[in-house]
Amino acid sequence: MNEIYGIEIDTDGRCYHYHQQNDIVGLKCQRCNEYFACYKCHDNLRDHSFVSCDKNDYPAICGKCRKKMTFDDYKNGYCPSCHAGFNPNCHLHWDIYFK
Ligand SMILES: [Zn+2]
Ligand SMILES: [Zn+2]
Numbered sequence: 001m002n003e004i005y006g007i008e009i010d011t012d013g014r015c016y017h018y019h020q021q022n023d024i025v026g027l028k029c030q031r032c033n034e035y036f037a038c039y040k041c042h043d044n045l046r047d048h049s050f051v052s053c054d055k056n057d058y059p060a061i062c063g064k065c066r067k068k069m070t071f072d073d074y075k076n077g078y079c080p081s082c083h084a085g086f087n088p089n090c091h092l093h094w095d096i097y098f099k
């Protein structure tokens, strides 16, 4: 399923750590093959550290419509399917999430 996991997760994928209006992207750990609201949630919920995901292996998912995105889809800053906008500050953490 296209579930997004996280601490205090809401229906759009916001979590305890990142819960602004546009914090709606789930990020995939390459080891779990599951989507998480953020790496902090992942590291709390799993027994290993977040493993960055290949840019072409659908590393991101839209929390609104659950569209899976390649890095090229995601980096435009909005969902290619439902056009919801994503938090532009996420680029600070791109090295954690994508490879
Ligand atoms: Zn993992
Ligand atoms: Zn989190």
Ligand SMILES: [Zn+2]
Residues within 6 Å of the ligand: 062, 063, 064, 065, 066, 067, 079, 080, 081, 082, 083, 084
């Ligand atoms: Zn969407």
